[in-house]
Amino acid sequence: MSSPRIVVVSAGLGEPSSTKLLADRLRDATLTALTAHGQHAEVVDVTLRPLAQDIASHMLTHNATDALDGAMKEVIDAEAIIAVTPVFNMSYSGLFKSFFDVIEEGQLASIPTALGATGGTARHSMVMDTAMRPMFAYLKAQVVPTGVFAAAEDWGSASGLERRIAREGQELADLMVAMPRRREADPFDIEGDAFVSFEQMLGHA
């Protein structure tokens, strides 16, 4: 069996991006914690900025470009997700939301997930709990208890950012080991559990 894949979704717009920076730190913390479990993982980066136009086109036509289709498949097939967004107007960025709007209900079910957000000041830190968690709860992802919010000042002070990152990475690694995602059956697989035969639909199977 190949290594589990952690997909790191970052919605930062700048270059360099503090959102991507936080995502990378969460990734490293997770890998370190996994190593302590005697496990390792592959990491796939899904950066949303280059997909912005593709995401908008998908909203209008339901047609995914190859690039967007590839990114969606990475996320849907992941063994774990790290999702980090900048905070705009008291919520995740529109780009972040629009990307997850492409994902259908149930497709993230049971995937161990770690959330992160970045913003100018710590006053925005509730966004993780008021906006991000409800969306991932709806998508049925398994979200770890810690969510790291990194304000601009955190990068230049001993505010405990590194400790919070390590804790969240530990939680994600623990969850990956203890409660790995369950694969949903494919409704097109006629041998699989999700396929509904006509007899079942008629209610006499």
Next chain:
Amino acid sequence: MSSMQFGIFSVSDITQDPTTGKTPTEHERIKGWVAMAKKAEEVGLDVFATGEHHNPPFFSSSPTTTLGYIAAQTEKLILSTATTLITTNDPVKIAEDFAMLQHLSDGRADLTLGRGNTGPVYPWFGKDIRDGIELAIENYALLHKLWHESVVNWSGKHRTPLTGFTSTPAPLDGVAPFVWHGSIRSPQIAEQAAYYGDGFFHNNIFWNKEHTERMVQLYRSRFAHYGHGEPEQAFVGLGGQVFMKQTEQQAKDAFRPYFDVAPVYGHGPSLEEFTEATPLTVGTPEQVIERTLSFRDYAGDYQRQLFLVDHAGLPLEEVLEQIEILGTEVVPVLRREFDLLRADGVPDAPTHAARVAAAREAGTQMGEQGNAWQEQGARADLDTGAAIARQGGEA
């Protein structure tokens, strides 16, 4: 007619022509539709299919009225739908309306059933969109019964029960109109089509070939599972979307203003991107031929190809020209080429005459012409008066 049927289908949108600012009236579009259908017959196309909608900017709320009117002015054209709403229409009315159309058109009627995709239509007709699949399954089970049994006793969840009901007129020659089931993404509907041995129409015009292939393959394999024949013997229909001029550049220049602001995909991907990702082909008749032949690579040998040509505000003269090019330059070549490629044992596209012959052979013909109906009629429990009296007594 060759072994495949070619035609046009329309969603019936009323859209401003972005190049002139002119928006056709409902009356102009409705009459334009009739002109399109007559043109389709004149240039040798086989099928004209109407959508069904119950809200602006669409006008096609009453398909059998439209198709009956067209039937009266045509000789050979098959009148069909894409789609008839099996969810919100009463299946009894569908049975009656399409049997009537079948009689008036001398067997030139068939239909494609679909669930519809405009949320508010369900509550407007007293239904719940969450019951969409269930309605499609239950309503078609009743429709099928009404067309295959002379006297129907039925009860279900979504409609008042029927006791001793006979749908009139009975299907022409005792053979029901051919039914296609249309679905873009629900495996349940492919399964339904397979179960009954009916046709499956995948309106692929906004979808990539991988998606279409998956739906069609599921239908074909389940068609075989239910004992209707080999997977290759199933009945598959596909959509297509074309705009043609004598050079690719002319076609793109003329179509781009419509594409860029089209209600369904405007302001999104570029014409080139959308052409790459979906069956849309904007170019020469030769390019359309080549693209359409490639559908066979992932859908297999199929029976019906319908093109969308009249949307996004394209003026009637332009639409008629597209139909003309389809009929004179594209379809004759497609018929020839598809027939050459076609594997042995693949059924021809369904026609009334062939279905009557097959039913006669199999002894399944209903009605005045067949035995199956009379045998049923002899059963006391199916006697209308007795059944109603019994129901009354039970109540």
